[in-house]
Amino acid sequence: MRLWSLHPSILDRAALVAGWREALLAQKVLAGGTTGYTRHPQLTRFRAHPEPLAAIGAYLVGLREEATARGYRFDATRILQPGDPSALRSSAPIPVTTGQLQYELAHLRRKCEERSPDWLEQLPADGQIPAPHPLLAAKAGDVEAWEVR
Template sequence: MRLWSLHPAILDRAALVAVWREALLAQKVLAGETRGYTRHPQLERFRAQPRPLESVGAYLSGVRDEALARGYRFDALRIREAGDPAALPPIPVTRGQLALELEHLRAKCVERAPDWLDRLPAPGVPPRPHPLFAAVDGDVEPWERAAPGEVSRAASRRG
């Protein structure tokens, strides 16, 4: 499960569609409707919020807004507690996490959407977070399973 901390506008088509599906699954997990993924570390930041379903609903709303801007049809009725991400207290995400995710996305785009690479922030330019998140100083988040550099090493082995 990858619930990107990056702004949905940065995500290529495949990542945007995948994060919609993954966040819908996260919503089911947080609602107690599935036994799988209940201990997934990416859910920690949503569980830590006073109203986890509202938080994941705001996350989904941010993803859906970008999808609509691109002409995709993501069904708003699938969001249990849709809301404006800007209306909730922002969830902090470290700049180290954002940088790691951008590296991960860049490695994926090299293989599946090389034309999208020009739309990604240049190396060294801090990426924008999803509207629900606020960037703060710090290294990679403790819940992240991928080690820094792991994605680029894996991509170079395939290339």
């Protein structure tokens, strides 16, 4: 499961589509709808949020907005608690470290080298701190403790 911290506009097609599918699974886990993946480290930050289902819902909305802008059709009815990611960030942000953002950008870059080399031109330059998902608020720091390397 990879719940990207990167802004959805940075993700290539495969990462965006997989991110949607995996965030739907995360939503199911957080709603108590499955016994699998309940201890997955990517869920740590959503569980720590005062409203985990609202947080994953806003995360899904952010992915869906980008997908819609690209002409894809992600089914909004699958989001249990849709919300505005920017508004939720204002009231209860989920922090993400700049080290995590850079780590994920490097991970995405490696994936794009194999599956979508044309997308590499659209990625932020090495050393740049990429924009986070609209729900997340960037702060200085190393790679997150929950990241599995």
